[in-house]
Amino acid sequence: MEISPLQKERLKYQPKLPGMLRHGISDICVKEGEETASVSDQDKIRELFPNTYGKREIIFEKGQNTSAAKRQVVGVILSGGQAPGGHNVISGLYDALKATDKDNVLLGFKGGPSGLVDDDYVEFTDEFIDAYRNTGGFDIIGSGRTKIETKEQFEAAAATAKKHGLTAVVIIGGDDSNTNAAVLAEYFAANNTGVQVIGCPKTIDGDLKNDDIDCSFGFDTATKTYSELIGNIERDANSAKKYWHFVKVMGRSASHVALECALETQPNVCLIGEEVAEKKLSLSQIADQIADSVEKRSKTEGNFGVVIIPEGIVEFVPEFGVLIREISEMLAGSKTEEFNALPSWEDKKEYIRKGLTEESFKVFDILPEMIQKQLFLERDPHGNVQVSLIESEKLFAELVKNKLEERRKAGTYTGKFSTQFHFFGYEGRCAFPSNFDADYCYSLGYNAFMLIQYGYTGYLSKVSHLNRPAEEWVAGGMPITKMMNMERRNGQDKPVIRKALVDLEGKPFKYFEAHRAEWAAHTCYTYPGAIQYYGPSDVCDITTRTLALEKG
Ligand code: FBP
Numbered sequence: 100m101e102i103s104p105l106q107k108e109r110l111k112y113q114p115k116l117p118g119m120l121r122h123g124i125s126d127i128c129v130k131e132g133e134e135t136a137s138v139s140d141q142d143k144i145r146e147l148f149p150n151t152y153g154k155r156e157i158i159f160e161k162g163q164n165t166s167a168a169k170r171q172v173v174g175v176i177l178s179g180g181q182a183p184g185g186h187n188v189i190s191g192l193y194d195a196l197k198a199t200d201k202d203n204v205l206l207g208f209k210g211g212p213s214g215l216v217d218d219d220y221v222e223f224t225d226e227f228i229d230a231y232r233n234t235g236g237f238d239i240i241g242s243g244r245t246k247i248e249t250k251e252q253f254e255a256a257a258a259t260a261k262k263h264g265l266t267a268v269v270i271i272g273g274d275d276s277n278t279n280a281a282v283l284a285e286y287f288a289a290n291n292t293g294v295q296v297i298g299c300p301k302t303i304d305g306d307l308k309n310d311d312i313d314c315s316f317g318f319d320t321a322t323k324t325y326s327e328l329i330g331n332i333e334r335d336a337n338s339a340k341k342y343w344h345f346v347k348v349m350g351r352s353a354s355h356v357a358l359e360c361a362l363e364t365q366p367n368v369c370l371i372g373e374e375v376a377e378k379k380l381s382l383s384q385i386a387d388q389i390a391d392s393v394e395k396r397s398k399t400e401g402n403f404g405v406v407i408i409p410e411g412i413v414e415f416v417p418e419f420g421v422l423i424r425e426i427s428e429m430l431a432g433s434k435t436e437e438f439n440a441l442p443s444w445e446d447k448k449e450y451i452r453k454g455l456t457e458e459s460f461k462v463f464d465i466l467p468e469m470i471q472k473q474l475f476l477e478r479d480p481h482g483n484v485q486v487s488l489i490e491s492e493k494l495f496a497e498l499v500k501n502k503l504e505e506r507r508k509a510g511t512y513t514g515k516f517s518t519q520f521h522f523f524g525y526e527g528r529c530a531f532p533s534n535f536d537a538d539y540c541y542s543l544g545y546n547a548f549m550l551i552q553y554g555y556t557g558y559l560s561k562v563s564h565l566n567r568p569a570e571e572w573v574a575g576g577m578p579i580t581k582m583m584n585m586e587r588r589n590g591q592d593k594p595v596i597r598k599a600l601v602d603l604e605g606k607p608f609k610y611f612e613a614h615r616a617e618w619a620a621h622t623c624y625t626y627p628g629a630i631q632y633y634g635p636s637d638v639c640d641i642t643t644r645t646l647a648l649e650k651g
Contacts, residue, residue, distance in 0.1 A: 109233040109531055109632065114187060114541035117562060117572035119159050120549070124199050128162030129553050131155040135581040138309075138597055147594050148580050150288035151281065151557035156311075158575035159549055166552040171196060171203040171266045173551060174220070174259075177242040178211050178272030178279075182301045182317025183532040184540030186231040186239050188271050191544025193228050199552060206263060211243020212279065215268065216252050218259040233537045235320070236529040246279050253286050260287070260294045267295040267551040269544075273302035273315065274596040277559060281579035281594075284557035295556035297547045298579055303528055305355035305645070308599045311577040313565040313650065316543065319642050320536045321349070321527035322356055326363035326627045328523055333364060333405050333624035340401040342519045343393060345492035347408045349524035353600045355645065357409035358607055362644035365623045367392050367404040369615070370495075371608065372415035373601040379417050382465065386498035392619040393499060394506060397514025400622050410524065412491050422459045423484045426474055429454035444472070467497040492520050533630050535642045538569050546574045565642060566650035606648040 102110075120127060134153050137144040145152045173196060177185050189207065196203045205223045208214030221227070221240060231239045247256055260268070270280040277298040284296035300307045300314075303321035308314050325348050332344050346366075350356035354372045361369035368389050375385065389406055396404055413419045429451070430438055441447045448471075452460055463471060473489050496518045506512035532540060539562060547560040558576035565572060582596045601608055617623060631639045641647075 105531065105632070106234060110229065112233045112537060112632070114191070114233070115538040115569035116542050116545060117574045118570040119161055120542065120545055120574050122161050124195065125164045126161055127159050127164050127549055129157055129165075129549075130160050131157050135578050137580050137583045140583075140585040140594075143585050144580055144583050144594055148281065148285045148557070151285050151578065152580045154555075154557065154578040154580075156575065156577055156581075157550075157553075157555065157558075158573055159546070167554070168200075169266070170200060171551060172206070172264050173204070173267045173269060173548070174206045174208050174215060174263070174265050175240075175269045176208045176212055176215060176271065177237045177240060178270055178276035179242060179244055180273070180302065181237045181242060181528040182303045182315070183235045183320035183528070183530050184316045184536035185237045185242075185271055185301065186234050187532060187537050187540035188299050188301075188316070188544035188547070189223070189239060190228050190232050191541035191546075192269060192548050193223055193544075195545040195548035199548070206265075207240035210241045211245050212247050212270070212276070213243050213245040214240070215259055216245070216247060216255045218262065220263075233532060235531050246275070247283055248279075253283070256283065257287070257290065257292055257294075260292060265294050267297065267556075269297050269299065269547050269551075271299040271301050273300075273304070274307045274598050276301075277307070277579055278583070278595045281557055281583065281596075284579070288556060295551055295554070297550050297555070297576075298559045299543045299547055300559060303356065304350045304353055305359070306353040306599045307596065309582055309597065311561055311563070311581065312559065313563050314643070314646055316536055316540045317528070318355065318359070319539075320530050320533045320630065322359040322363070322643055323533055323627065323630045324527035324530045325356065325523040326360045327629050328521075328526065329360055329364045329366065329405065329407065330624065330626035330628065332521065333366065334626055336403045336405055337622055337624060340403045341515075342403055342517050343496070344405045344519045344521065345408060345496045346405065346521045346523060347410055347490075347492040349527070350409045350411060351487065352411050352414075352598060354409040354411070355599075355601055357407050358601055358611060359643050359645045361407055361611055362607060362648075363625065363627050364405075365614070365618050365625050366407050367396065367619050369407040369611070370409060370412055371601055371611075372409050372412050374603060374608075375412065376415040376417065377603055381418055382416055382462070382494075382498060385416070386495060386502050389495060389499045390502035390506065393503060393514065393516060394512045395620050397512065399620070402515045402517070405624070406495070408492050408495060410487060410491075413489055413494070414486050418458070418462045422455070422462045423474070423486065425455050425459045426451075426484055438475070444468075447475070465498070467494065470494045470497070490520070492522065496520070530630070531632070534632060534640050539565065542569070542572065542574060546576070549574070550576045564650075566646050568640070607645045610648055
């Protein structure tokens, strides 16, 4: 198979491990710390996880390896959306497993957790793994979003484990997938299967982090990729001086990606969903904020600018959230067919007017028709409006245009407002992992095997102090139950890993808040350029501004 020159070089890259994992497997010992408790709802979580709750935090150190000699047969699963570095988690896991005993076996279950349930797998070999080292994507075994939650699925997973003699399963996923890892670990322990479960923190969204997990892998490469593109757009905007660019970036529930890209590129405006929710901003208020920047800049810098919008923004706008809920209820069950059968958009609009409260209809009514129609596109299997299908970048541009027209009539605005739209998501999820993600992921996988070898289950592979050089990273493990609390999901109280939203008191947001007025009025763009893989360490190995500010 033909491969690119960069891929050829990347296959040879040797990822950096934390110093304490560099001594060779026989010189890695474990040190146990304090017993842990869940972040809240301790009684309930303890009751639900009687076999895996309250275990101790652990770190690895240089010292005599005291783990029991045992042939390991490990299964690995990629779960959820792609994130750069997944292949390196698997190669780190494979290398540690084979370095410990060449008779150890690594199986890859295909297409996400369903691979374990359906016993769809491959066995890894040196040749297989070597073709994927330091590459982006999850194509080595594919991924999927199935959850193992029914009795039949648990039993099928246990049967697969028994058939192969699995000693452990490693689940590489986000908050939901690692919640699922904790549940599976508890099930395997409760049923004395002898199968351990270890999780690895993945998601470009950056919302799987907490006191123990510095960041999820993939966030670094994805945000660098988007920031490169946004920087290029800024330079184009500043060259042509004729467009306002509205850039939507991925991040389903949290605005970490948007915030990091803003810190990297200093755009004129960046919306942060968590702030919108906290201040209960309306669509009209948000549009006014953007229009203020457009108006101000039209008098000084010119009729151009860049706005970053997080993918999940509309869900944070309180009035929009209510509207979406009302639409879902209005079209519940057979009502969808009734609605779809109406002959014209005018008939449909009348149906909507009658079905919504007066407040929600007012919100609906100010939306551009294109967005109104998007609210009635395909809905998810639960009948909910798919917010990610709403082109919020176009929505805000349209609302801003209306605001500017009002200002033109009032005589305060005389500029021109021409727009361009972009959505950056898939462009970054499978990029070649940055050196940071290549090193971090390889370390997570290598470390996951050390947790298995020392007999731990229900733990998340933890590599911390990530703002420092890899040599100083600290490797260990944290019980997943420590990160859990009870939340309402689909009408039921469920134990879940608490999702990290942007902290409005945190240093990354505070930095942004302190500078955004200047960025809105002036042209302060910064151009990060493409990810560099070879060259000076202060160009190639640096991680995100978010991590530097949070941990610095
Ligand atoms: P994970 O949380 O599973 O890592 O996925 C993140 C993400 O990339 C979001 O940013 C995005 O909204 C979503 O996946 C898109 O998923 P899909 O490719 O399944 O449409």
